[in-house]
Amino acid sequence: MSVETATKPMAADLTIPVDTRAASLRAIYIIWYRDILRYWRDRWRLVASLAQPLLFLIVFGSGLSSSLGSGTLFGARGGLSYIQFMYPGIIGMSILFTAIFGAMSIVWDREFGFLKEVLVAPIDRWAVAVGKALGGTTQAMIQGLILLVLAPFVGVKLSVLTVLAIIPLAAVLAFGLASFGVMLASMMKSLQGFQVVMNFLMMPMFFLSGALFPLTGLPGWMTVLTRLDPASYGIDPLRRVVLSDSGLSSAVVDRLGLTINGHVLPIPLEVGVMLAFGVVLLGIAVVMFQRRD
């Protein structure tokens, strides 16, 4: 038994912690890439997740439009129909669910053992959280942006510039919610809590986000809850931008938009809130991941 084999690879600087930064960046890339690969490979999931928004648009859109009588909200002149109102909300919904589910696939990875392979690698744990958040973000963006092809069918006009503005807004919303998903996953040790998360976090988050109804003129308690819902800050700018080419007066759009104390929030502020939310939650997830055992 030779001594050399054991001692050779050991440099003299064993006291300096090994630099894992470059490896961690590579890890982020491959963790992200794996998620995208799996996403493309799982065609059924893609189709299924398009079916749901379509269903919402058709059922709610036509159902509610006709029961609202005139088909316009607040008798808005310039004629905003409910389906037009709801359309950006449905894009937001798609992003919300895809981002959170995508990021929460960590729980599946844990359940089926793959996470161990990642956690024992010589990389930093934050890379796992970041890679997963970016994976969820990308999937959600694709999922949301695909729905833009429906614009002509719901009577929403989109210019190229508008589409270019939608992309970063979709990214910010997706990132915030994917970070939320990673954080949830970092706290769940098994699939057991998943149903609870779905029913008591994701559904309320969706319903209170302003995706389905304007967040104005609500009862007081509900006004508070909707303003506490981070998704509200991502869906509102999306709606304003998506509808900006449809010939609506800005007064109408503002009246439907997110306000605090009657003040209309500027889009950059909303984006800031969403980004901050994402960064803080991702930070919490990183800390949770760094704990061993």
Added chain:
Amino acid sequence: MAEAVIEAKGLVKKYGELEAVRGIDLQVAPGEIFGFLGPNGAGKSTTISMLCTLLSPTAGTARVAGIDVVHDPARVRQKIGLVFQDPSLDDQLTGRENLEFHAFIYSVPAEVRRARIDQMLELLQLTDRASSQVRTYSGGMKRRLEIARGMLHEPQILFLDEPTLGLDPQTRRNIWTHLNDLRSRTGITIFMTTHYMDEAEYCDRIAIIDRGQIVALGTPDQLKAMVGGDVVTMTSTQLDAAAEEIEKSFRVTPTRVDGTLRMEVPDGKKFVPRLVRELTVPVDTISLRRPSLDDVFLKLTGRAIRDEEAGDRDRMRQMASRWMGRRR
């Protein structure tokens, strides 16, 4: 012993009240195949997890490749490869993609990545299925892929937690051929757990672990020498009477194991004819064999390392997790 490549001192792990590992000391030399043999729940996986920096020890220290597992886990992880007891592949990806993922997170240089992956696929005979999704693999192929993955980044030490559990004898033999081959070509150190007795025999040295403690450590021959000579097993319709008489007239203390009498004697070839000739109680069957590691375990703990039932339970557990893995 030459400079140890794995060294544990007083390693302890507690899960709340339960003391899963109760003070383990061991040293493994470079290039050695070291086996960890013990029954279910003995603490084998827990010990491996501590050595691989996946669990932090409650007490004690361990150095792997000369590096402290608590102080510099990242550096330890660069030096080791690990095959987990439970499945850990992404079965939506292909075999090759699983290896590519691994190559990335272990920083295998881009220039050699492709060649290294091809080589590993070749070595474990997975080349022709490399681009099928892992969910279409058989249990043995999945296990081989995990072993290929564990070796992909050319670790200095390979940890294998029950690498052949639930595999058929032929696949087990193949995997052993690969491991031996790998060791002789690269000088890698292999630390593995098993509860297959025949497999433990392939190891250079074995630690027998029971209830969180090492009860014996040595080469298979050294361990077997702990059992005095040969093992004679007999059955009889009057076991008690037989036991009593053997004790009195042959000065051997037999033990009752599953309705048989088992005794260790220095020279079995002479003992058996004498027993048959002189015993007044009728003998139904009698057998003589060289001691196995099972006998060593039995001698040290008074229990068999694994009965058939436990073996089946393991296989079921393995199957269950493979099946679960397929449901994604």
